[in-house]
Amino acid sequence: MRDLTDDVALMRPVIDALRASGVDPDKVLVRVGLPPGGLPAGRFPHSAQALFWKAAAEECQEEHVGLYLAGHLPAFHGLLLEYLFLSSETFGDGLRHALRYMRLLSDTLNARLEIEGESAILLLGMSDGVPRHFPEMLAGAVIRLFAALTEGTFIPHRVQFMHNQGAPLERYAEVYGCPTDLGAERYALLFDASVLNKPSRHAAPELLRMHESLARRQLAEVERLDLVRNVRELIGELLVDGGATLEQVAGRLNMPPRRLRERLAMAGVRFNDLITDYRCRLAKDLLLKTDERIDVIVERTGFSEPSTFYRAFKRWVGETPVEFRKRGKVNA
Structure with missing residues (x-):
């Protein structure tokens, strides 16, 4: 019964990416009924994602707008979940802390971490009908964030999407730096599990x-x-x-x-x-x-x-x- 919602913090990096790509984000915001000048604080219906991405695709004149904007995303935004990473003892500890509070970003991100041998798998459970641009943008954001938090140690091995139609595979490799599977059984990011043990230079138990x-x-x-x-x-x-x-x-x-x-x-x-x-x-x-x-x-x-x-x-x-x-x- 509950309407799914997203926090505006999830979309602020996308607004920055629009601006970095040369597109005025106010044009997109106005088209989805939001005031120009940036997103207001709070949460908004997840159903608005479809309208947002449609407007963004048309303003960018880019069919694969989620992937396109992923290439313009900033690496770090000072979100609370990012501070959980930094103040934890290791990158893996920070990731496990952050996963407990993913609902602060979106009701659709039922994320969890699994370890299979030497591989770590970050599973991103999403609701049915989510526009493909959203997970394609999100994958790029996660890769950039993880690389920044580990000082470049994090290297993605593979990205998996459930949607069958998307951009040419070489475009995903160019943006993500790894192969991508379309039509997979899950939304997932695979990487070397050893990076989970990387110590954080900013670890502080009290923080x-x-x-x-x-x-x-x-x-x-x-x-x-x-x-x-x-x-x-x-x-x-x-x-x-x-x-x-x-x-x-x-x-x-x-x-x-x-x-x-x-x-x-x-x-x-x-x-x-x-x-x-x-x-x-x-x-x-x-x-x-x-x-x-x-x-x-x-x-x-x-x-x-x-x-x-x-x-x-x-x-x-x-x-x-x-x-x-x-x-x-x-x-x-």
């Missing part, structure tokens, strides 16, 4: 503890936002059927009502406030953007009586639904 503490807090914030967003979505679904109670929402989330109430309290919100906020926004939208009769709006917002709806709306907005609609139509 590592601080970075991990910060990562845990950020992950808790992502999970808090997830819960609130999921509850709002369920409220909308249940109101269509005539009501949305705490017990109903908790049941859909497979948790006891008391636990849901506690988790919402920890997130700094109350269930009744979420209900009120949803009803108010829905009522405003229906009054201003449709010609639905008031009795229909009463039903769609989950009220049993028009009089109750009128009193609630007057309390929320300071005027009756009829007055609000009339004023909105005049100002439109």
